[in-house]
Amino acid sequence: METKQGHVHVDNVEIRFQGRDGPVTALAPTTLELAPQTFTALIGPSGCGKSTLMNAIGGFVTPSSGRITLDGAVIDKPSEQVGVIFQQYALFPWFSALDNVRFGLKRFGLSKREEVDRARAALDEVGLSAHADKFPQALSGGMKQRVAIARTFAFGPKVLLMDEPFGALDAQTRLVMHDLLMRVWQKHKATVLFVTHDVDEALLLADDVHVMSSAPGRLIRHYALAQPRPRALNRAGSDLLDIREDILGLLRPADATAL
Amino acid sequence: MAVTEPSTQRSVVARSFQAGLNAGGSAARSLLSFAFILALWAGVGAAQMVPEAIFPAPWSVLSAGIELAQNGTLAKDLSVSLSRAAIGFAIGASLGIVVGLLTGRIAVVRMLIGPFLNLLRPIPAIALVPVAIVWFGIGEGSKYFVISYTVFLAVWFNTHAGMEYVPDIYLRAARSLGVSRLREFMSVIVPAAAPYIFAGLRLGVALAFLSLVAAELSGASSGIGYRLQEARQYIRTDRMFALLIILGLLGAGVDLIVHRIGQKLVHWQQG
Numbered sequence: 090m091e092t093k094q095g096h097v098h099v100d101n102v103e104i105r106f107q108g109r110d111g112p113v114t115a116l117a118p119t120t121l122e123l124a125p126q127t128f129t130a131l132i133g134p135s136g137c138g139k140s141t142l143m144n145a146i147g148g149f150v151t152p153s154s155g156r157i158t159l160d161g162a163v164i165d166k167p168s169e170q171v172g173v174i175f176q177q178y179a180l181f182p183w184f185s186a187l188d189n190v191r192f193g194l195k196r197f198g199l200s201k202r203e204e205v206d207r208a209r210a211a212l213d214e215v216g217l218s219a220h221a222d223k224f225p226q227a228l229s230g231g232m233k234q235r236v237a238i239a240r241t242f243a244f245g246p247k248v249l250l251m252d253e254p255f256g257a258l259d260a261q262t263r264l265v266m267h268d269l270l271m272r273v274w275q276k277h278k279a280t281v282l283f284v285t286h287d288v289d290e291a292l293l294l295a296d297d298v299h300v301m302s303s304a305p306g307r308l309i310r311h312y313a314l315a316q317p318r319p320r321a322l323n324r325a326g327s328d329l330l331d332i333r334e335d336i337l338g339l340l341r342p343a344d345a346t347a348l
Numbered sequence: 349m350a351v352t353e354p355s356t357q358r359s360v361v362a363r364s365f366q367a368g369l370n371a372g373g374s375a376a377r378s379l380l381s382f383a384f385i386l387a388l389w390a391g392v393g394a395a396q397m398v399p400e401a402i403f404p405a406p407w408s409v410l411s412a413g414i415e416l417a418q419n420g421t422l423a424k425d426l427s428v429s430l431s432r433a434a435i436g437f438a439i440g441a442s443l444g445i446v447v448g449l450l451t452g453r454i455a456v457v458r459m460l461i462g463p464f465l466n467l468l469r470p471i472p473a474i475a476l477v478p479v480a481i482v483w484f485g486i487g488e489g490s491k492y493f494v495i496s497y498t499v500f501l502a503v504w505f506n507t508h509a510g511m512e513y514v515p516d517i518y519l520r521a522a523r524s525l526g527v528s529r530l531r532e533f534m535s536v537i538v539p540a541a542a543p544y545i546f547a548g549l550r551l552g553v554a555l556a557f558l559s560l561v562a563a564e565l566s567g568a569s570s571g572i573g574y575r576l577q578e579a580r581q582y583i584r585t586d587r588m589f590a591l592l593i594i595l596g597l598l599g600a601g602v603d604l605i606v607h608r609i610g611q612k613l614v615h616w617q618q619g
Contacts, residue, residue, distance in 0.1 A: 149520060169526020179521035182616035183539040192535065193525040226616055244525060 094160055095247035095280035097123035097146060102155035104141050114305040115141040118155060121299065121308065123248070126278040130291035130298045134340060138306020139284045143250050146282060147171050159248060169196060172246030172279070176253045178233040180225040186212060186236045187221040193244040211243035212236070214273060231262040235269065242277045249279040253286065267293055271318060288336050292329050293320050300339050310339060404586040413590035421575065422594075429560055429571040430598075432488065436495025436563075437556040441549055443496070444503025448545070451504070452511020453537065465504060473498040473559035486567035494563040499552040506551065510544025511537065543617040546610035553606050557599040 099121040105112045116138040123129050131139045144150040146157055148167040157164045159171065173179075180189050190208035199207065212221050215235040225233055234254060241249060254270075255263045271294065274281060285291050291298045292314065300310040312332055322329055386406060392398065393405025400408060416422040451458040451465075473494050480490035514537050522532045564573025572591055579587040 147520075147524060167520070167523035169524070171524060173520065173524040175517055175521065177517055179517045181518065181521075181536065181539070183542070183614075184535075192522075192527065195531060196526045196528075224616060240525070246524075 095123075095125045096160050097121075097248055097280060097282075098158045099123075099142070099146065100156050100158070102142075102145060102152040102157060104138070104145060104150060105153045116145070117305040117307040119306075119308055123280050123282060126280055127296045128274065128281045128283065128294055130283045130285060130295035131301060132285055132288060132291045132298060132336065132340075133301030133306075134303055135286065136306075137301040137303035139301050140252055141306060142301075143252055143282060143284050146248070147173055147250050169244060170246055171248045171250060172241040172244070174234070174237050174241055174249065174251040174254045176256045178225070178230075178237045180233055180236055180240075182225050185222050185224055186217060186228065189225070189236055190240045190243050193240045196244070207243060208239075211239040214242070214276075215239045215269060229262075230258050231266060234258065234266060238270065238273060242273055242279070245277070246279055249274075249281045251281065251283045253284055255290070256286070263290070268319070270294070288333055288340070289322055291336075292322060292333055298332075298336070300336055302339075310336075312336075401583055401585060404589055408586040409589040409593070412584065412586035413594070416575075416587065416590060425570055425572050425575050426594075426598075429564065429573065432491045432563070432571065433495060433556045433560045436492045436560070437499050437552060438496075439492060440496035440499025440556070441503045441552050444500045444505075444548065444552070445507050445545060447500075448504045448507025448548075449511060449538070452508045452541070453533075458508075462508070465501065469501050469505065472562075473555070474562040474565075477562060477565075480563070481567055491560070491563040491568070495556050495559045498555045498559040502551045502555050503545070503548040506548025507541065507545045510541030510548075513544070514540040543614050546606075546614050550603065550606050550610060553602055554599065557595065557602070561595070 099119060101118050101120050102116065103114065103118045104116040105114050107113075119142065121142075131142065133139050141150060145152055146164065148164045148171065151165065164171070180186075181192065184192060187205070187208050190211050191204050194204050194207055197204075209218060209221060212218050215238055217232060217235055217239065220228060220232060225236070228236065237254075255266050258266060267290070283291070283294060296314060298312045298314065299308050300312075301307065302309045312335075314329070314332075316327075316329060320329065321327075322333065390406050392403070393407070404412070413422075416425075447461070447465075451462050476494050476497060477490070480493045484490035484493050518536050518540055519532070522536045527535070560571075561573040561576070564571040565577055568574040568577075572595055576588055576591050579585070579591065
């Protein structure tokens with residue numbers, strides 16, 4: 090394997106939008122580093138700019154100042170280097186599960202046979218080989234997201250952005266998806282940035298957790314988690330539980346004073 | 349997951365059974381309505397409340413229809429009219445789709461011709477007939493022009509709207525998957541707009557029939573519209589009724605076919 094890739098630098102990036110009552114700062118000047126092949130969670134209240142930051146790394150939003158680089162190259166538009174998993178799955182309903190995965194493989198210019206084989210292997214990895222020919226409408230939410238995960242990992246992005254990917258799923262399915270994501274990620278080793286509003290999810294999955302605050306959006310706390318995976322939040326004496334308390338404390342005041 | 353659960357499967361079966369019942373029910377209701385109107389019409393005819401020349405009885409209309417079929421005019425008129433509608437529709441629909449794809453995705457094209465086309469939309473097909481005759485004479489050209497013009501506007505408008513409302517998330521997903529612009533267009537934008545395009549085509553078919561008659565009412569020597577005009581000169585209301593019923597059935601039949609094709613091709617669109 091070549092040198093590790095997928096090193097993201099967010100360098101003093103500020104993002105302002107033109108709101109109805111003048112400019113709005115969605116993200117105050119922010120610096121963040123995503124080390125290659127690590128898993129970083131962003132957590133914060135809604136409207137804290139976590140999606141904005143993610144969109145900027147995805148190349149969908151241009152920073153007002155500062156710059157974002159991936160392995161030294163500036164990110165200024167969406168590219169196949171940065172994969173995105175959306176909360177709404179973003180599967181194409183006119184393609185079967187298999188064809189959705191194949192769509193992401195098109196840029197490799199494979200033979201049809203090879204393309205189909207790779208797409209099938211990717212679906213197999215997420216346990217969906219039996220559903221390859223189904224259309225998204227016939228799949229449950231969890232299955233749709235598994236197709237999306239297969240589609241994104243199959244084309245091999247260096248960076249993977251996940252915007253509350255399991256936010257629309259029930260708690261049971263979510264746990265299954267956590268295991269599955271960990272398994273697939275450890276195999277493909279992309280650099281992951283995972284936006285969530287679920288503290289437990291962040292603690293179970295991430296190497297680094299960044300807590301954000303709103304108005305203006307900014308990073309306010311960083312936790313490096315070295316605990317081995319798979320993790321659980323119920324073991325007595327686990328420092329994860331202390332961190333959990335801590336983060337909940339950070340997230341709480343804004344809500345309490347708002348009422 | 350849920351799909352394979354037996355309980356869900358049962359409910360799916362139950363639902364499709366229900367849907368079948370509903371479909372059967374609606375067919376039965378349509379039949380009931382036709383039977384009711386027919387009975388009413390037969391009653392009026394039998395009572396001879398209105399002169400036959402003004403309002404013919406169902407049996408007179410039926411025998412007029414049989415007469416038209418037997419002397420060969422019906423087959424000829426149908427083939428002439430249907431080929432006019434089909435050619436006009438083909439020209440109008442293909443232009444409508446192409447222009448809609450352009451105005452929907454290319455800002456300059458949209459700015460230059462979008463407002464103009466919107467201005468044309470309220471002009472009814474029949475108002476164009478005099479212009480069409482001056483431009484294309486009373487031959488087939490003017491019929492194709494009137495029909496394709498009407499179809500074009502409907503198909504263009506729907507295609508354009510469909511292209512404009514392609515959900516942003518599909519485009520973002522496509523771009524993050526690194527596909528070419530051409531593939532994004534062909535495999536994402538066009539399918540995403542397809543339900544709108546099909547709605548436009550279906551409307552276009554209905555309009556092709558409407559404008560067909562308008563085009564044939566002035567300056568034609570064959571076709572259903574011409575035959576209607578001819579029947580007026582001889583005050584053959586029975587023929588008129590027969591022709592109108594045939595037109596109605598034909599239009600409904602073609603509409604149903606287009607609808608079915610649309611359901612097959614745009615299978616992901618529910619309802």
